[in-house]
Amino acid sequence: MRAATIAVRLGRYSPFALTGFAAILLLSSLINPSIWTGPRMAMIDALTPVIDLVGAPFRSMTAAMSDASGLTKIRAENARLKAENKQLHEWYQTAMLLRSENQSLKDLLNVIPEPDQSYITTRVIADSGSSFVKTVLIEAGFDNAVEEGQAVLGSQGMIGRVVEVGKRASRVLLLNDINSHVPVVIEGANQRAVLSGTNDDLLVLIHLPPDLLIEKGARIITSGTGGMFPTGLPIGEVSEIKNGIPMVMMYSDPYGAGYVQIVEKPQDPNVRQSIKVLTSGPE
Amino acid sequence: MSRHHFFEFYTLKLFGLYVLLCFLILLNLVKFPLLGEEGGKLSFLLMGLYFWTIYRPELLPYPLVFAAGLFLDFLSGGLVGLNALCFMVVAMIVRAQIRFLMGQSWSVIWAGFCVAVTLVMIIQYMVYSLSSMTMLSPVPLIFNLIISYLLYPLILPPMILLNRFLSD
Numbered sequence: 001m002r003a004a005t006i007a008v009r010l011g012r013y014s015p016f017a018l019t020g021f022a023a024i025l026l027l028s029s030l031i032n033p034s035i036w037t038g039p040r041m042a043m044i045d046a047l048t049p050v051i052d053l054v055g056a057p058f059r060s061m062t063a064a065m066s067d068a069s070g071l072t073k074i075r076a077e078n079a080r081l082k083a084e085n086k087q088l089h090e091w092y093q094t095a096m097l098l099r100s101e102n103q104s105l106k107d108l109l110n111v112i113p114e115p116d117q118s119y120i121t122t123r124v125i126a127d128s129g130s131s132f133v134k135t136v137l138i139e140a141g142f143d144n145a146v147e148e149g150q151a152v153l154g155s156q157g158m159i160g161r162v163v164e165v166g167k168r169a170s171r172v173l174l175l176n177d178i179n180s181h182v183p184v185v186i187e188g189a190n191q192r193a194v195l196s197g198t199n200d201d202l203l204v205l206i207h208l209p210p211d212l213l214i215e216k217g218a219r220i221i222t223s224g225t226g227g228m229f230p231t232g233l234p235i236g237e238v239s240e241i242k243n244g245i246p247m248v249m250m251y252s253d254p255y256g257a258g259y260v261q262i263v264e265k266p267q268d269p270n271v272r273q274s275i276k277v278l279t280s281g282p283e
Numbered sequence: 284m285s286r287h288h289f290f291e292f293y294t295l296k297l298f299g300l301y302v303l304l305c306f307l308i309l310l311n312l313v314k315f316p317l318l319g320e321e322g323g324k325l326s327f328l329l330m331g332l333y334f335w336t337i338y339r340p341e342l343l344p345y346p347l348v349f350a351a352g353l354f355l356d357f358l359s360g361g362l363v364g365l366n367a368l369c370f371m372v373v374a375m376i377v378r379a380q381i382r383f384l385m386g387q388s389w390s391v392i393w394a395g396f397c398v399a400v401t402l403v404m405i406i407q408y409m410v411y412s413l414s415s416m417t418m419l420s421p422v423p424l425i426f427n428l429i430i431s432y433l434l435y436p437l438i439l440p441p442m443i444l445l446n447r448f449l450s451d
Contacts, residue, residue, distance in 0.1 A: 014345050014346065015345045015371060015374070015375050018345055018346065018349040018367075018371055019368060019371040019372065019375070021349075022349060022352070022353075022364045022365075022367035022368035022371055023364065023368055024364070025353070025356075025363050025364030025367065026362055026363065026364030026365050026367075026368055026410070027364075028363070028364070029362045029363040029364055029365075030362060030410075030413075030414055033362070033363075036357070036363045039357065040357045040358075040360070040363070043354075043357045043358065044357075044358065047309075047358070050309065051309060051312060051358075054306065054309040054310065054312075054313060055309075055312070055313045055314075058313045058314065058315060062314070126312040126313065126314075127312055127313065127314040127324075128312070128324075128359055128360045128361065129311040129312050129324065129355055129358055129359025129360070129361065130324060130359050130360075130361040130407065130411075131324045131404075131407075131423040131424065131426075131427045132361070132407060132408065132411035132419060132423070133359065133360055133361045133411075135360040137312070137360075164360070171360050178411075178415040178417060178419065179415065198420070199419050199420055199423070200420050200422070255314065
């Protein structure tokens with residue numbers, strides 16, 4: 001009788017208890033979001049095939065619509081590509097000259113070569129389930145040597161970084177998420193800065209000296225500061241200056257990427273060199 | 284039909300409802316081609332929870348609403364507990380108004396959904412703004428609210444069909 005009364009009372013108060021429990025979970029997530037990484041990725045790992053299956057028809061639909069819209073623009077696209085190809089041939093000659101000059105200068109200065117970057121290509125299988133979180137799920141995890149913090153590239157440039165890694169899937173925090181901060185260099189001005197997400201299309205450059213003049217069209221690349229990302233990964237260009245703050249448009253549309261490349265974390269060339277010297281001994 | 288077979292058939296139908304809810308959770312993770320470059324986010328799960336809380340509250344007890352919200356939280360990569368909290372609030376409000384909502388036309392039910400989705404999105408907007416210590420752009424919020432309002436009537440027919448099937 002007493003147990004039944006307790007059950008009835010629990011039943012009556014259960015919505016409030018559950019709401020309170022949800023609030024506690026939310027608070028824990030706000031204080032330390034990483035405590036939920038394990039269960040989150042375990043669940044995603046288990047459901048990766050189902051998520052992939054549910055998303056497949058919609059991905060096909062997106063591809064079909066993209067093909068259909070592409071067909072209507074094919075003539076204009078062809079003319080544009082011909083002009084671009086001509087321009088690229090001229091640039092190719094210039095690049096080859098600069099490359100050989102760069103190599104000669106490096107040889108003269110005895111610069112330690114940067115290690116080659118290896119990468120893997122994988123598929124985007126899902127979006128984030130919220131309008132306020134800019135992430136995507138990719139179909140590669142520990143099994144494919146994906147690590148937390150690796151840079152993720154779209155077709156034209158960097159789009160984000162790996163923040164959670166499961167066995168078969170990983171979550172990528174896109175550069176336009178409000179929580180994304182990436183150390184960058186502004187080419188031309190040769191100024192280091194931090195590129196921050198705004199949850200919008202345009203990203204913002206912060207931690208800049210107040211008197212710095214930045215022009216529209218300046219390229220933004222990763223600086224490699226902190227050793228998280230390789231140096232020189234293209235991200236985007238300054239598209240406008242809003243109230244004195246440079247806004248950056250990404251080269252690659254983070255939502256349009258069906259496939260992405262995950263770049264291996266850079267290894268310090270000096271460390272590699274030291275080990276090489278230690279193991280080979282003095283010459 | 285024997286009593287045993289009746290229960291088996293009814294269990295099968297219930298299973299259909301829960302499979303639909305799971306499908307709606309997974310649909311929340313899908314990027315839709317027509318919803319803009321940023322991939323507008325429809326509150327599919329909320330649509331399901333709202334509908335079934337009105338018409339089949341006995342099949343959707345609070346622990347299940349909480350579990351569905353938590354499940355979405357884990358999959359979405361957002362703050363854990365946020366959807367669970369929002370859905371619990373909506374479920375409590377809808378259950379309190381169930382007598383009023385039951386006899387209403389679909390347009391009133393639709394209006395009720397508009398209120399529910401607005402409440403959920405505003406709570407989420409405020410919590411995410413608070414967590415990032417910045418006022419986020421309200422544009423995605425408004426965009427998602429509008430498409431959620433407009434697309435609810437499209438999601439309604441399959442749920443009405445399933446409800447009729449459950450009643451048979």
